[in-house]
Amino acid sequence: MTAGLLMVSASLFAQYRTDIVSDDTAASAPTDTSAPSVITLNQALEIALSENTSVKVADKEIEKSGYAKKGTYASLFPQIDLVGSYQRTIKKQVMYMDFDMSSLMGGGTGTDTGTGTDTGTEDSGSSSTGGGLEIGRWNTYSGGLSASMPLVNAQLWKSIRISGLSVELAVEKARSSRLDMVTEVKQSFYGILLAKEVLLVYKDVYDNAVANFQKTEKRYNAQKASELEYTRAKSTVANAIPNVYNAESNIILALWQLKAIMGVDLDQNIDVAGTLEDYSDHMFYDIHQNDSVSLDYNTTMRQLAIQAEQLAETVKLRKYAYLPTLSAAFSYSQIAMTNDFKFNQYQWSPYSYAALSLNIPIFSGGKRYNDVRQAKVQAVELDLQAKDTERQLRIAIRQYLNTMETQMKTYSSSLDAVLTAQKAYDISAKSYEVGRSTITELNDAQLALTQSKLAVSQAIYNFVVAKSNLEKTLGADFVDGNGKTDFNSINNR
Numbered sequence: 001m002t003a004g005l006l007m008v009s010a011s012l013f014a015q016y017r018t019d020i021v022s023d024d025t026a027a028s029a030p031t032d033t034s035a036p037s038v039i040t041l042n043q044a045l046e047i048a049l050s051e052n053t054s055v056k057v058a059d060k061e062i063e064k065s066g067y068a069k070k071g072t073y074a075s076l077f078p079q080i081d082l083v084g085s086y087q088r089t090i091k092k093q094v095m096y097m098d099f100d101m102s103s104l105m106g107g108g109t110g111t112d113t114g115t116g117t118d119t120g121t122e123d124s125g126s127s128s129t130g131g132g133l134e135i136g137r138w139n140t141y142s143g144g145l146s147a148s149m150p151l152v153n154a155q156l157w158k159s160i161r162i163s164g165l166s167v168e169l170a171v172e173k174a175r176s177s178r179l180d181m182v183t184e185v186k187q188s189f190y191g192i193l194l195a196k197e198v199l200l201v202y203k204d205v206y207d208n209a210v211a212n213f214q215k216t217e218k219r220y221n222a223q224k225a226s227e228l229e230y231t232r233a234k235s236t237v238a239n240a241i242p243n244v245y246n247a248e249s250n251i252i253l254a255l256w257q258l259k260a261i262m263g264v265d266l267d268q269n270i271d272v273a274g275t276l277e278d279y280s281d282h283m284f285y286d287i288h289q290n291d292s293v294s295l296d297y298n299t300t301m302r303q304l305a306i307q308a309e310q311l312a313e314t315v316k317l318r319k320y321a322y323l324p325t326l327s328a329a330f331s332y333s334q335i336a337m338t339n340d341f342k343f344n345q346y347q348w349s350p351y352s353y354a355a356l357s358l359n360i361p362i363f364s365g366g367k368r369y370n371d372v373r374q375a376k377v378q379a380v381e382l383d384l385q386a387k388d389t390e391r392q393l394r395i396a397i398r399q400y401l402n403t404m405e406t407q408m409k410t411y412s413s414s415l416d417a418v419l420t421a422q423k424a425y426d427i428s429a430k431s432y433e434v435g436r437s438t439i440t441e442l443n444d445a446q447l448a449l450t451q452s453k454l455a456v457s458q459a460i461y462n463f464v465v466a467k468s469n470l471e472k473t474l475g476a477d478f479v480d481g482n483g484k485t486d487f488n489s490i491n492n493r
Contacts, residue, residue: 144333
């Protein structure tokens with residue numbers, strides 16, 4: 001049983017000895033035998049900026065807002081339309097005169113002129129209309145050109161300004177999507193490195209458990225160790241195997257998450273470069289900056305500022321509803337009225353006009369007044385929301401800085417703990433080998449060493465995650481020196 005357990009364990013972890021221990025870069029699925037494409041954090045960010053779905057959607061929102069702005073500008077130009085209509089009269093209108101209509105009717109029905117225009121009606125004349133005169137013909141055709149253009153319209157001018165702010169808001173929302181994506185890529189990247197560190201720690205635990213079991217087995221065969229120690233040593237090996245399985249699974253899941261954020265195929269064989277220890281050299285941040293940090297580049301505050309400007313313009317827009325408007329119109333059309341369908345004999349009559357229209361608002365039941373008041377209330381609500389948001393953001397910044405400071409101290413103490421725990425484990429291993437300590441003491445020393453190693457990796461991971469959240473909150477990425485949004489560069493600090 002012992003030999004079989006060791007053979008299965010050795011076969012199980014053969015893949016780790018070559019890939020993980022050598023360069024700490026293997027995290028691909030066991031079925032993929034091809035070499036993975038190793039990418040750095042900056043390369044992962046570049047791929048995500050071009051392939052991430054949320055980034056593409058945000059760019060489409062900018063494009064859509066730009067089209068909406070152009071559509072608003074189009075309202076300043078003449079609106080020209082070709083119009084045409086056909087009307088079939090079901091019952092003609094009747095006109096009555098205060099004199100004898102019989103002379104006008106010619107004593108009977110009308111006659112066809114031969115030109116497709118019947119001068120009479122299709123019934124018996126005035127007898128069916130009670131002495132009235134039917135007006136119009138059965139078919140009416142019209143076609144022409146109409147044009148209109150606003151000359152003075154303050155509301156329209158102000159709506160153009162609001163449309164421009166909508167484009168700015170869409171650009172800032174796109175920057176927000178990129179900031180969220182960058183933070184997600186960083187944290188997912190760090191998560192993979194942490195999972196690798198955990199795998200190495202549990203691999204060391206497994207190797208130590210196997211070595212201790214072999215020593216216990218020799219002592220047991222020499223009748224220098226009890227069956228209890230032998231059984232505990234064997235169970236320690238068995239208990240170490242699931243931890244390695246779970247650690248490997250966590251690496252695969254973390255890689256899937258990174259690929260999903262980057263927007264690449266989940267079956268693509270990639271791996272990440274570096275280790276968490278590479279970031280330990282940069283575990284320094286001026287914790288006294290919390291009183292001087294600026295939220296000028298924070299995307300939430302900038303969006304609220306744009307919305308506040310939009311509401312201010314909306315208040316003016318509502319007030320401009322009290323101002324007169326002036327517009328111009330032109331129309332040209334051709335009209336034909338017939339009683340038949342002989343199109344080649346129709347007589348078309350032109351009709352055209354040009355007009356100026358002045359509209360002076362006088363009374364609307366208080367609608368314009370209440371619209372202004374509503375816009376002002378919305379502006380006040382947004383101002384209160386902005387103040388509360390700024391307060392919450394400053395609290396978050398203090399929390400991130402406090403977390404970073406705590407993890408810096410934890411990292412330093414964990415390094416000392418690793419040295420102490422390693423020394424204690426070595427002493428316990430030697431003592432157990434000569435029979436001066438029990439397997440329980442050795443397992444306790446191994447547990448302390450494992451916890452101290454994991455604490456080091458966890459401290460680095462917590463620090464870089466808090467730092468990425470802080471960078472997202474400060475929002476200096478995708479901003480040039482003038483404070484303008486620049487999607488072509490990212491400032492990784």
